[in-house]
C-alpha cells in the first residue's frame with residue numbers, strides 16, 4: 001500500500017458516527033473510495049458512542065476481525081461494537097460474516113455492497129435476535145440502496161438488548177438462576193457407548209443443578225488437540241449456545257487445562273468436564289469433617305496442574321457451577337500455598353483415618369461380622385441400610401447422596417448380629433484425584449467379611465454398571481472378597497416390562513446368569529430372601545430363616 005493510502009486509512013480513526021446512525025454517508029463514501037482503490041475489503045468497528053475502535057483491512061474476499069479485548073462481553077449480551085465493511089463486488093453477507101456476528105455477538109454487521117462507481121452502493125445488515133428455541137440466532141435484512149437506508153440505530157440496539165435480557169430472565173427453557181448447559185461428548189468409542197455415557201452425564205448435571213438444553217456427540221477420526229471438538233463443530237456448538245441461551249459447556253471427556261482455556265476463550269462460556277462436575281457434586285454433598293477434607297483435597301489436586309501457565313482464568317476454571325469449589329480467596333494463593341494446604345489436609349486425613357482404623361479394630365476384635373454394601377451410585381444402598389436397620393441415613397434420588405460410610409448394627413435372631421456399612425456410590429471414570437482421596441473411605445471395605453453388591457435393575461445401563469463396579473473393586477484389590485449380588489428396585493420391573501420389554505428380558509436373563517437375589521430396598525417385606533441368605537452365610541447352623549412376624553424374634557436394630 002502507498003503511504004498516502006495508509007494515511008487515508010489512519011485518518012478514518014478520527015471520524016465520528018452519530019449514535020443514531022449505523023454509518024454516515026460521508027464515511028461510507030470514503031470507505032468505498034479507499035476500498036476500491038486498494039482492491040481490498042475495508043472495515044470499521046464502531047462503538048456505541050460512535051467512535052471508530054478499529055480500522056481493518058482484509059483481502060479481496062474477506063476480512064479478519066481482531067480480538068476485541070477492549071470490548072469484553074462479560075455479562076453483556078451484545079458486544080457494544082458494530083462492524084461496517086465493504087464488499088468489493090456487491091456480494092451479500094457471507095456465512096463468515098454471519099459467523100462473526102454470532103460468535104463475537106456484534107451489535108450489528110453491515111456490508112457496503114460496492115459497484116464500480118464509488119458513489120453508488122447498497123447496504124445490507126444483519127443482527128442477532130433473542131434466543132428462539134433453536135432457530136437461526138440472527139436475522140438478515142434485504143439490501144437497500146445506501147441513500148434509502150434509514151435505521152435509528154440507537155433505538156434499535158437498545159430495544160434488542162432489552163428484549164434479549166427479558167428473554168433470558170424468563171428463561172423459557174430452564175428456570176432462571178440455574179446454569180444452562182449444553183453437554184458435549186467427543187469420542188472414538190461406539191455410538192451406543194457415547195449415548196449411554198452422555199445419558200449419565202445428564203443425570204450428573206441434574207444432580208449438580210445444571211439444566212440440560214441439548215447434547216452434542218462427535219466421533220471424529222482424529223481429535224483436534226486445541227478444542228477436542230473439530231473447529232467446524234465447535235462453531236456449531238457456539239451458535240447453538242446462542243440460540244438456546246446456554247451459560248456453560250459440559251464435556252463428557254476430561255479436558256486439558258489448555259483446552260479449557262481455548263474453548264472458553266472462543267465461546268466465552270464456562271467450560272467444565274465430567275471430573276469437575278463430579279467434584280462439584282461431591283463438594284456440595286460433603287457434610288462430615290472427613291468428607292469435607294477429602295473433597296477439598298481432591299479439588300486442590302485437580303486444580304494444581306491447571307494452575308501453571310499464564311493468565312489462567314480462575315473464575316472459569318474453578319468456578320464450577322455457580323462458583324462453588326475452593327473459595328475465591330483460597331484461589332488467589334499461589335501454588336506453594338496450595339501445596340502446603342494439600343500437605344496439611346493429607347495430615348488431617350491421616351489422623352481421621354487413624355481414628356477410623358481404631359474404630360475398625362474394635363469391631364474386628366469384637367468378632368462381629370462386617371457386611372459392606374457397595375454399588376453404583378443411586379442403586380439404593382442407603383435405602384437398603386435404612387430399611388434393614390430402620391435407621392435414617394440420608395437417601396435421595398440424586399447421584400452421590402452418600403459420601404461417607406456409615407455403619408449400623410443389624411440383629412438376627414438368637415442374639416446374633418452383624419455390622420453393616422453403607423458406602424459412597426461408584427461411578428465410571430471417577431476422577432483420578434477423587435479416587436485417591438476416597439480410597440481412604442473405601443479402605444474399610446478391606447475389613448468386610450462380605451460385600452453386598454447392590455444393583456439398580458431398573459436402570460437401562462445395568463450390566464455396564466455391574467461391570468464398572470467390578471472394575472473399581474478390582475482396582476481396590478477387593479476382587480477376592482466374598483460378594484453377594486443383589487438386584488434392587490424390583491418393584492419397578494412391571495413398568496419396565498410395559499415400557500421397554502427388551503430391557504426387561506435382559507434383566508431377567510441377568511438375574512438368572514448371576515443367580516442374583518431380587519429385592520425392593522424400600523419395602524421391608526421383600527428383604528426376606530436376602531436376610532435368609534446372609535444368615536446362612538454367617539451361621540451355617542441356621543436351618544431356616546423365619547420371616548419377621550408377631551410371634552417371631554425380629555431382626556432389628
Ligand SMILES: Nc1nc2c(ncn2[C@@H]2O[C@H](COP(=O)(O)OP(=O)(O)OP(=O)(O)O)[C@@H](O)[C@H]2O)c(=O)[nH]1
Nearest residue numbers: 378379380381382383396397400401402425520521
Ligand atoms: N422404586 C424403588 N426405588 C428405590 C428402591 N430403593 C431405593 N430407591 C430409590 O432410589 C434412590 C436412590 O437411593 P439411595 O439409597 O440414596 O441410593 P444410594 O445407592 O445410597 O446412592 P448414593 O449414596 O448416591 O451412591 C432413592 O430415590 C430411593 O428412594 C426400591 O427398591 N424401589
Ligand SMILES: [Mg+2]
Nearest residue numbers: 381382401402
Ligand atoms: Mg447412599
